[in-house]
Amino acid sequence: MNVQRRHGHAAVRAAALVGCTTLVLSLTGTTAQAEARDLGREVLAAGDGWASEGAGTTGGSAADAEHVYTVTTWEEFKAALKAGGDAPKIIKIKGMIDAVAQGCEAFEAEGYDFQQYLADYDPAVWGHDTPVSGEQEDLRDASADNQDKAIKASVPSNTTIVGVGENSGILGGSLQIKAVHNVILRNLHIEAPIDCFPQWDPTDGARGAWNSKYDGVVVYGSTHVWIDHNTLTDGRYPDSSLPKYFGEIYQQHDGLLDIVRGANYVTVSWNSLENHDKTMLIGNSDSTAADDTGKLKVTLHHNRFKGLVERAPRVRFGQVDSYNNHFVVTKDQSYGYTFGIGIESRLYATDNAFTLAPGVSVGKVLKKWKEAPLTAENNYVNGRLTDLIAVHNAEIPGETLQSGAGWKPTLRTHVHPPQAIPWLVDHRAGSGRLS
Template sequence: MNRKMLAASCLVASFIMGCSNFGSGGLYADISQQVLPPSDGWAAAEGGVTGGANASDVHIYTVSSRKALVDALKIAGDSPKILKISGTVNLSSDDQGRELKEEDYTVAPYNFEDYKNTYAPSVWNIKPLIKKRPNRKLTGPLEEARLASVDKQRSQIVIEIPPNTSLIGLGDDAKIVKGMLYLSAGVENVIIRNIHFEDAFDYFPGWDPGDSFKIDTSYPGCQAEYVNANVGPQKCRGGRWNAEYDLISISGAKRIWVDHCTFSDGDRPDALFPPVYPFPQNEITQKVQHHDGLIDITNQADLVTISNSYFHDHDKAMLIGNSDKKTKDTGYLRVTLHSNYFSNVGQRMPRVRYGQVHSYNNYFVGDASGDGQGDNNYERHVDSLKDKPTHNILRQALGAGKHSAIFSEANVFEIANGTPANAIGHMKGDVAFDRGSMFNGEMLDIIEEANRVSGKSLSKDVGWQPNLYGPAPVLPASEVIEYVTANAGAGKL
């Protein structure tokens, strides 16, 4: 029985099949009171997700501004509540609806040009290295002012979502833009559906001179000790700009369902902000990053289902577990992703640490070219500057990180100029499993092929078996593209 047939039969036999308020099929006109279907992924493992479906009339709101959103959340508190998003809610706006921009958040003496010049590798990196890297703790009045500016922006654009909440977009044009929804520890039972999320823009990204820094002698003049302008650590590759905000941050929360949403950088993609330092700090990855993740799931967050959603035109989409050192995440970070569409996304779809992640019937489309060709990093770097790719380079779709256990099935990967190692990448993990997936039009043993191509070894023994598939059966890979492109994203309920 296909999914459309199942939805029809579910309407007739809802009491028998347990499909009352069937969520992803859109059976009722008022989607705001739909709940997570039974057994639909990890979010259903411990009692399901009802969000605000049981809200009294007094706690059902229609909001079209940041102020209305914040006021409704404050009034309702932890009580069941439904917030219907109408039109565009700009989180970077004041109570009168005026959009707040960089100048509204800047704390003197910060300005980007002075900051960039003060911490330039030619200035900062010539100091003695600490543990074989430039000092990663920037000091001085400009860094202090930047951090104060970050605090000022954060206090305005980060909105905390309380328990027992349904956030539901009305129609096909509901948007939440220029800010972040934050679901913290202690928050449970949240539904987010049918919303376009765009452009959580960080006006004050920080430069980390030690991020990805390496003493790589293929680079002329690269060495640990400073000698002169042409020889020293300032001639080594490394350093990254880092942004602060995700579109949704699930940090310690549990029992969360995100469905039929769309995520992107909007009309300010990071491609508009290329590297600002000269060679060798001008790799593609050293662009001035103003956006962090699309959805990040961290800090013992648990029992999350993300379904029927569209992620596009962004570099790093989703972290599940944000540090190799957070051993306390063991036993948490259980996440299901199904029927989602990733297009022109560079990596982290998701990258997983510690969690048990079930990924099925997802569609990944991208291009792995652009890092350049050559026998060493220097030659590849030089070559990459000739290509100047306009796409986000797809480095890995599923990233098997430390102590992760990804169970992949019936996914479709279309990765131009790529290999199965781009489909499931070895990111310090030990295990990953796949069955029934398609890579560039062929049914392959993706794990075996990824191991062969990369020269690394991922065991297939992930130690667990998914059993939470919801009311609809897993589609064969041959049917995934048609289904996902027709159904994934906001406005398609």
């Protein structure tokens, strides 16, 4: 079966040239305009993804002067979030603010000793049949609770959070957009939080595993959220730098951007998500049908997903529209899959570009977790028009996927030719690149 078809080089070059020329023209002369803009007052454009449904997403754009804050520390940021309740507010983050500037030691409960923890729960001593318990596990749990209270920041309704300039954002904090409405995050550099106290679970798999918590951003049961022009990454602490204990990676990262528990009407646009493992869940469990059925409507467009292992995204239940994104799998990185097809999901993935390193199987772009149809059309892999479903079914016959999501997106901005997407997205996605 010939499932990849090469279009003429001239057509590809022409489409890419159109996209590149458009971008150059859009960038010319915009610096002064960008400097004069007040990002906090900007709202999501009509028709820009699921978050534009109904009354749209305006965040804190209507804030009065009393509810506009500029913060330079984590403490100031958390205080600004609490001030004024749900009244419209704009929070401008200036510079990189650090949620764990004092170090992990500041969260340790008295008596906690990691070396003793390793000694007590070494599989040679504890085995693999029973979850860990006892004094050091209790102290680890208390230490984890201290960190939890310190690094989580709850975002209220009607809030816009923006980075000032080209290098502002959050190190090691976890933004909780939970059970609220109408939130905007823009122009932020977000370094995923490190779990200082992962738990050893000897019963997780045949060898046991270290389990961590804390997402960089989690949208939980919230509606009308716009996440735009941010960079989310493991930053200074890539998984490759993490040690091993008991023969397993001491995993200190969880999700990068998760959208779960009945969240609805979310647009994720022009972000760069880089160098992470468990990147994005849309729907966090097969057992949450009561919360998620009819919800989890999410649009992903013009994002760069680079150096990611899996979940870009993994979808359950939701009607997810993914278009004009660039997915990059680099040489020698770990790679599991890009799109995870989960229970009752209806993924509509078109007009995307994939750049896969030599030797990376195209069939792994899709991963079937449960029976659910999807639409995957006009996607390009290394410059070639590729039927992702046909390739997957040919290469992985035990996981046959069905074509046809049963719906068609109507809330889309301009759809660019997918041949132009690698250049366009790589030059404009991420923080510090608003124009």
